[in-house]
């Protein structure tokens with residue numbers, strides 16, 4: 061294959077990255093030492109960062125535009141989980157010898173498409189060479205209105221547990237890409253793979269839930285693991301019913317043929333839906349927030365008092381029996 065080497069650092073910035081910064085006036089065309097961003101006095105700054113390493117979080121032959129979009133979207137999903145609106149982002153690109161000009165051009169095109177869709181722009185960053193594998197990092201900045209963003213620590217016994225969208229598509233999409241779900245029809249396989257490669261950050265829903273939800277998190281590690289994070293931060297426990305967990309038609313098809321995939325749905329992660337708790341008297345407001353955001357939400361269980369004798373999150377099947385899960389979710393180490 062004909063590899064076109066990367067240009068020098070300043071040419072690289074001018075050609076591939078500076079165009080991403082034109083919509084961010086405080087970025088000064090990436091030509092100054094730092095960016096200067098205006099934040100209105102009634103909003104607070106929210107900051108998050110995510111990194112992806114080649115060979116671990118994405119594969120060398122994954123399309124570079126999709127890698128870029130997923131990296132930006134997982135950051136945006138964290139902003140959504142705080143109830144924040146996107147403001148700007150920074151990139152740190154540590155590139156190995158495999159990253160050529162065509163790869164970087166596609167990577168920048170992916171960022172250009174998504175920053176236009178989600179209303180933010182590049183504010184700055186750093187680009188370095190590395191002898192190790194390529195590591196891509198995005199830091200996202202957002203702002204949240206009012207005194208209290210969505211946090212993990214506000215769930216109280218009696219609150220309802222909700223999720224947005226459908227659960228399990230991310231994990232089943234990864235399985236489909238690995239060739240594990242051959243019994244599915246092509247349409248279902250493609251649908252699941254797309255959900256894995258291109259999550260939908262629930263930004264509008266997150267912002268609409270500020271002042272309504274008592275706690276929130278985005279589903280990245282797995283439904284049960286992420287609900288456990290809320291329970292730990294809030295010092296409560298929770299019960300969810302598998303029958304109420306919303307599934308896409310593709311996921312239903314996968315489960316019909318292979319019921320043991322339920323474990324993957326509940327603990328697989330990579331859904332980037334919002335998981336949140338709502339006090340019983342705010343259910344109507346939660347329904348309104350979802351309608352405003354144009355996103356489906358479903359109540360899947362409730363928050364209970366914490367009990368040292370019991371698991372923090374108990375999952376019950378259709379017959380009311382508690383289902384024991386081998387693993388609650390993904391851990392990096």
Ligand SMILES: [Mg+2]
Pocket residue numbers: 137138141277278280
């Ligand atoms: Mg998160």
